[in-house]
Amino acid sequence: MAWVTAATTGVAALAFLTPLGWELRSDHRDNAIATAERRSATVAGALIAGSNRGGVNAAVQAAGGQLTVHAPNTTAGTRATPADVTRAAAGTEPLLVETDDGLVHLRPVPVAKRTAVVEVFVPRSELSAGTARDLWTLLGIALILVAGSVIVVDRLARGAVSSARNLVQAALRVGGGDLGVRIQPSGPRELAEAGYAFNRMADRLVTSRTSEREMVADLSHRLRTPLTALRLDAEALDPDDTQIGQFSAAELDRRRGIRRIRVAIATLEGEVDDLITTTRKAVAKQVASAPEVGMCDAAEVVRERMSFWSALAGDQNRQFQVVGASTRVPVPVARPELAAALDAVLGNVFRYTPQGTAFEIGLSRRDGWVALRVDDAGPGIPDPERAMRRGESDQGSTGLGLDIARRAAQSTGGSVSLDRAALGGASVVMLLADAEAPPKQASRFGLIGRLARERDTIRRRRSH
Structure with missing residues (x-):
């Protein structure tokens, strides 16, 4: 994987940086020619102004560089050929002549009805000045890009490979008869979902056997x-x-x-x-x-699962709010089971409500019970009683989503209720026992009733 990434990134870097290096080389050459034109223009201005020899020599000194002034009909001392000087004098535009050691810029200058030629020599070193530095810089950038991509991909691939390896090893152990093995879902979203599905499958195998x-x-x-x-x-x-x-x-x-x-x-x-x-x-x-019923922090599970679902909510332009998940809320449910139950309810929201539908997750503690509430602004559930029956669904699915939540709640002595949400859609409330307070059976339905009354109050306020 790392070698493939390095090769791919290297090819992409070469495809991008090679024309850039060539362009930088051309820029350095154009800058050197532009400098030669400015030097020749300085001396040409003195010749056109009719300066004497001293003034012309001063202009040559001011222009700097390797500069020669050819009087009319003279070609001595040129780095080009006499024919090139003569050809430049016969024209009106500057002439560029390539030589073995550089480039010659020949500018014709009319002087007293005759034409002088100002010659500026640009060595090859000036034409390519800075090119080597730029090429080394681009090479360094390419190496940094390759190394960075390899490191990032290696980190990502290592997590994905580790998650996949754990899943394979757990599957082999289950295939060998060890039904007590469970995994901690991790890695990319798909592998994490596969991990939760594996744990649920193992639990069902234990129950079935x-x-x-x-x-x-x-x-x-x-x-x-x-x-x-x-x-x-x-x-x-x-x-x-x-x-x-x-x-x-x-x-x-x-x-x-x-x-x-x-x-x-x-x-x-x-x-x-x-x-x-x-x-x-x-x-x-x-x-x-079989794994014993453990304990987990419901608020931490809500925060962790929302970090997972928030990406999909952003993709579907869904506004969401999490209430009451900032403090520790312990419940006597294994972490994977509560996460699977919350994923089942949230999955129904994403599956059966239109994109852009808002939803809210609330967590509250009262009278020895913890209420985990998922509200949405969708069309609601037309037949709540049928939706709570295992294996039945009006949407063409397996109908086991709410059953997963119900079993998780009932494992603590709680229950699941369906109602109309204050947002206008469905409201699913999972009632779980508070691990830090003995549950009071007599107040269980009272809490659900109070939650329903609070939702009705909020609904009436919004309607007014």
Whole structure:
């Protein structure tokens, strides 16, 4: 990844900096020619003004550089060829002549109906002065760009690769039978969502396997009733002893059949007992290995998840507000579970309300309960009762979003309620137990009622 990034950035830098370097080289050459033109113009002004030799020499000294004045019809001392001087004198525009060691600027100057030529020589070193410095500077910039891009991409890729590696390792461990493994979602948005989905999948696998084993244990236990009846019926049969007394062949066969029946019933009863014991132990071990219900800071979860959803809210031009998440609010819910529940509710807001719809997240504590509220300004939920039933949805989805929130709330003894929000849309309130105060069951619905009354008061105020 780093080598690919370095190569890509290097090619892009060369594609951008190469024409820039060529342009800078041309600028230095043009500046050198412009300087030569100014020098020749200084001397040409003295010649046109009719200055004597002393004045012309003073102008030459003032102009500086390697400058020569050719009198009319003279070509001696030129760095170009005599033909070039003659050609320049015959024209009216300056003439540039390339030589092996530089460039010659020839300016014709009319003097007393004849034409003199002012020659300015520009060495090659002046034509390329500063070019090497500029090229080294551009090369340094290119190296800095390549190194910076490699570092940034390496940091980003390292986080993404680490998250993907953790997800793969966790998936392999789950595939190997370790259903107690969980991961801390991290990395890019897609990998973080995959991490939350993985944790939910693992939780459901634990629940499913536990339910299956409990069902097997229950079914096995049910078999004990008819087996007990069979055992009692078998005990009521005649004795099966064949060692004492003289018996006919038919009686021996009958008693041996009774013995086989009793042995088969005892064997089957032992197998069922072993199945019940083994299944119960597996269920107990599975429950013990499952992650315990932890504790987290609901305010921190709200802030963390909003840092995730705020980017999408900005893309969809949604105004949002977070209320009450500035102080610590502990709840007896595992951090991934509360994050998954909040993501499920916020996901419904983004999925089922038009872009640009505002929403609000509120967090409050009262009477031993914590209310996590998500309001939106969308069209609302037409059938709240049906929306709360697992697996049912009017929007063509799985209908499990609110169920995830409901199970997270019920794990603390709380609940989930739906109502009309003060913003005009739906209001989803997750009622969670306060980890720092024993919940009071009698006040649970009172808090929901007070929240509803507060929403009605706010709605009435806005309507007026």
